[in-house]
Amino acid sequence: MDWLIETRDLTRIYGDGDQAIHALDGVNLQVRKGELIAVMGPSGSGKSTLLNMIGALDVPTRGQVLFEGQDLAKIRNKDEFRALKVGFVFQLHNLIPTLTAPENVEVPMMGHLSAGKRRKRSRELLEMVGLGDRMRHLPNQLSGGQRQRVAVARALANNPALVLADEPTGNLDSVAGQDLMDLLHKLNREQGNTFLVVTHDPIVARQTDRVIVMADGRIEREDLIHSPLEEDLKMWRHSGLGKRLLESDPQDLQSLGVTAEQGAALRELLDSNGKSTLPGQ
Numbered sequence: 443m444d445w446l447i448e449t450r451d452l453t454r455i456y457g458d459g460d461q462a463i464h465a466l467d468g469v470n471l472q473v474r475k476g477e478l479i480a481v482m483g484p485s486g487s488g489k490s491t492l493l494n495m496i497g498a499l500d501v502p503t504r505g506q507v508l509f510e511g512q513d514l515a516k517i518r519n520k521d522e523f524r525a526l527k528v529g530f531v532f533q534l535h536n537l538i539p540t541l542t543a544p545e546n547v548e549v550p551m552m553g554h555l556s557a558g559k560r561r562k563r564s565r566e567l568l569e570m571v572g573l574g575d576r577m578r579h580l581p582n583q584l585s586g587g588q589r590q591r592v593a594v595a596r597a598l599a600n601n602p603a604l605v606l607a608d609e610p611t612g613n614l615d616s617v618a619g620q621d622l623m624d625l626l627h628k629l630n631r632e633q634g635n636t637f638l639v640v641t642h643d644p645i646v647a648r649q650t651d652r653v654i655v656m657a658d659g660r661i662e663r664e665d666l667i668h669s670p671l672e673e674d675l676k677m678w679r680h681s682g683l684g685k686r687l688l689e690s691d692p693q694d695l696q697s698l699g700v701t702a703e704q705g706a707a708l709r710e711l712l713d714s715n716g717k718s719t720l721p722g723q
């Protein structure tokens with residue numbers, strides 16, 4: 443299998459001696475081209491550090507990141523690698539306040555495309571993210587969700603194989619957050635970009651192909667997401683009501699306001715789809 447990204451024993455230690463922090467502690471991760479992956483885990487578990495390593499923003503203490511089979515440590519021109527292969531979207535969009543939306547989108551194309559081509563591409567990208575009517579706006583004249591969409595357009599400027607997004611919906615309300623996720627889905631489907639998205643939001647995570655859960659600098663577990671409905675069932679199965687439905691006598695179900703037939707149908711659904719779908723479990 444040719445992986446887009448493979449990390450081998452990826453380790454990042456900050457400080458040394460007693461003070462050493464193992465921000466990443468031997469992470470082995472493989473990402474297929476075209477995957478949309480959520481990275482979850484508590485604060486301080488190493489999610490941002492992982493993204494920074496994969497995007498060549500930081501250097502491992504030990505281990506490797508292979509990008510399309512090539513060891514990042516052996517790439518001489520990191521700036522060019524980042525500009526052409528990786529798009530970044532951060533929690534705070536990091537747009538340049540004095541540049542308009544299209545000018546911001548043009549920034550990563552500078553040095554790679556002529557001014558005319560940059561302008562054309564930035565317009566296309568802004569149209570693609572639904573901001574075709576915001577061509578003269580400065581960042582502070584846009585809503586939070588619109589700014590984040592400009593940041594996505596900017597991340598896609600050079601059509602990178604990989605987009606790294608660190609809590610892109612973190613500062614958005616649920617509607618704007620959903621719009622942004624819909625956009626990432628669309629881009630993933632239509633353009634085939636691979637996405638690694640850090641999120642604390644289980645609703646965002648269940649809309650991806652795979653969830654990687656980090657803890658203490660390691661991958662604690664991985665879940666394959668088969669369909670959002672299945673994920674909802676899985677969540678519901680572990681809820682108080684789900685448990686009661688599965689565990690109680692048919693007669694008791696009446697106390698829950700559920701008829702015996704409804705109970706049987708729900709049980710069947712929960713039993714067939716609600717089980718963990720991870721291979722090997």
Ligand SMILES: Nc1ncnc2c1ncn2[C@@H]1O[C@H](COP(=O)(O)OP(=O)(O)OP(=O)(O)O)[C@@H](O)[C@H]1O
Pocket residue numbers: 456457463464465483484485486487488489490491492
């Ligand atoms: N530049 C640094 N110097 C020292 N320690 C750092 C540095 N950057 C991160 N760390 C430590 O590494 C660990 C992992 O940090 P990281 O930012 O990757 O966590 P995270 O999972 O992204 O958390 P959050 O959800 O809060 O963003 C933390 O314990 C953090 O304190």
Ligand SMILES: [Mg+2]
Pocket residue numbers: 489490491608
């Ligand atoms: Mg972080």
